[in-house]
Structure formats: C-alpha cells, structure tokens
Amino acid sequence: MNKKIKISIFTGNRAEFGLLSPIIKKISQSKKINESIIITGSHLNKNYGLTSKEIFKDGIKKVHELKIKIRKNNSTEFTPLSISEIIYKVTKILKKLKPDIFLIYADRYETFTAAIAATQMGIPTIHLEGGDVTEGGTFDDNVRHAITKLSHLHITTNIDAKRRIISLGEEIWRVKNYGYPVIDLIREGNFATPSEISKNLNLSLNKPIVVFTLHPIPIEEHNFDKNINNCFSALERISKNDVNIILTNPNSDKGGDIILKYLKQFKNKKNFKVYDSLGRYYYHGLFSLIKKRNLSVVCAGNSSSGIKETAIFGCPVVNIGKRQNGRLRSNNVIDVDYNSEKIYKAIFKCLFNKNFKKKCIKTKNVYGGGKTANKVLKLLETLKIDKNKLLIKKFKWKVEQERDI
16 A cells, blocks of 8 residues: 655645635545645734634644744734744644645745745745745745745746746746636635625625725835825725725734724724635625626725736726735736825726726636646645655756747
8 A cells, every 4th residue: 555645734824725725625635645734823813813713614634733922013023033933833843744745835924934944854845826926015025936945846826937936047847837726716616605695794785895905015114004094095985885895804914903903993884894804705705796796896905816816707906006016917907006096996997887897807817727726636646755856956047948838
C-alpha cells in the first residue's frame, strides 16, 4: 500500500480560507493525501468575525489553532511583533506535523511568516496566487514577491502573473497557471439562494443593494480618517435612493480599528446592515441576484474580491482608491479616488445606468473558467517529492520564449 502524502495547509484570515476552500475540499476527498490545516490571525479574533467557526462548520477535522497575542493594530510594531510570534509557533507545529508539502496562499504577512518557517526547515512549499501586482500603497507586492522567492512551486491565477514569476528568475517547470480557485465555487452554484438571503440576512429583495468593504492602507494613514468619511458620506447619500447598504468588517491590518469605529455608527441606521463577515456563501449569493432576480447590485470598496470575483456574475464594481492599482481586471470596474461626489456618482451609475449594467453582464472574466482545484489536486497527487530537485532552486537570468510560457 502506497504511503499517503502529508500536506499541511496554512491560513491566516477569512478571505484566504474562502479562496482556498475549493482546494481544501478536493484534498480532503483524496485517498492519497493526509491533510492538516493550521489557522491563525483573524480566524481566531472575535473582532474580525472569529472565522474559525466557518472552518469547523465545513467538517474539517485536523485543524491546529495557532493563537497569537491580540495587539492594537494602530501601532507600527503591530505587524513585526506578530510576525516574530507566528514564526516561532508555526515552526513548533511543523516540527510536530512533519509534512511532505506545505501549501500557502497569496500575500498576507501571516503567510510570509509561514513561508519563512517552512522553507528554513527544508519543507517543500507551494505558493498559490503569486505574481499578482497591487501598486496601491500596501506592502502586499513586497510580501507576495518575497514569498515567491522563498517557495518552491507556484500556482498562479492568470498568465500575466505566471510571466512575472518567471521574470523573477524562477524556473519555468516550477510555475503552473491554473486559474482562480473561487471560480470553482461560483461555477458549482455554491452560494446562497434568494430565499436564504431574504430570510437569513433579513433583506428586502425589491431594493437595489450595495455591498461595501473597505480595508486599511498603512501608508495612507495620514489621510485615512478623511478618506473613510468621504466613503461613508457617499454611502449615506446613496441609501436615500431607497438602496440597501451592506457593510462588512475590514481585515486586521493597521488602521482596521478606525474603520470598525465607523461601522458601529451605522449598525442601527435605516437601509444599513453591518456584518463581521458574510462568508463567500452569502457574498456570492448577493451578486447572483443580478441574474436570478434582475436586481441591481454593486460591489464597492477596495477589496481584491471585488476585482476578481464579480465579473462572472455580471456585477458592476466601484473600486475606491489605489489599493488595487495594477491588478488585472475585467471591464465591469469603475475606478475612483476618495472623493465623495465621485464615489456617489460611480455607485449611482452602477445601480441605475441600464447601458453600463448591460456591459457588465456581457463582460469577460479574466481569471479562468474554473476546475482550478482539480488541477491542484492532480499536481499534489502526482508530485514526486524529490527534495534535492525541489529545494535547490536555480536562478534563471534569461526568460525562455513566450511560447514556452
């Protein structure tokens, strides 16, 4: 009988787990893999939805909780102190688990710490969603590309990202372009029905809907209060058009606590609803109302999910500020700065301009057609774990011909 491959998966926040969930589901069904999951960060923080509940709800059994000290995220030492603590604790867990493969996702500092620990322990590490670009004032690019150079295999969501990773000196055989895993969930119709949304979110489906999420941008903190205020001023004005506004909590980056204070002010306001986390089940369900109920729905804020997960629903997006600058996008996105009037006009156009809504319905999704999880599973099940080959990386100075990419 062949020995099962031991794979450990790391996740540090709700968004990351949602992206990984189609892959985790496939891995858990495999008879060739013995999987475990390490969770930390906002998964275990009640201020950000305590999203570990979603993981246990999915029936995942081998979950290892990595609890870290809850610090005020308005200080410059918040992230480096968290990084040092996570490295130490991830190392201890990995020493116990002894995985053959370590699977990590995207560009969060929690993921960076996990990559440092695993690669320094000689554990072959696979990084998903590297090679993307976000030039808008976060440290995501720095972290993402650092994780790329630490990792041994790379799975990208688009061809541009694959080319960037190869241009960073990674050997072509190490880089696979499999598409965006969340498209799998959407293609399967794995989201809330209109009746579930109406009942469980206590939401009228006869009114237009704005789904709004704003994350902090550390290097813009000097203008942050003003920027947030401009966003909410525009939302208040939009709500007076008899529009439902759904607000969700930010991530746990420095400045997130400022946004949380604003959200508290809207909990009892007419036409506003505030949620710690919708989860992708309801998040995608809301966007599905566009085609299922011919309802006007717009996604607004500065989350990457607005850029990557809406086109397939034909959902218009108002992307605010510079956080997503450089990210590949479809034609359903309107970019605006933190100007209240511009935000209001952009959201109004997305909700009430018939021509623009028709354009969004027809827009092409640039993040693949699904089946990403199947491709990842096949790679994992057939991967020859030759540490001499996987761990010893050769820097390629010359990028091969584009036809080979």
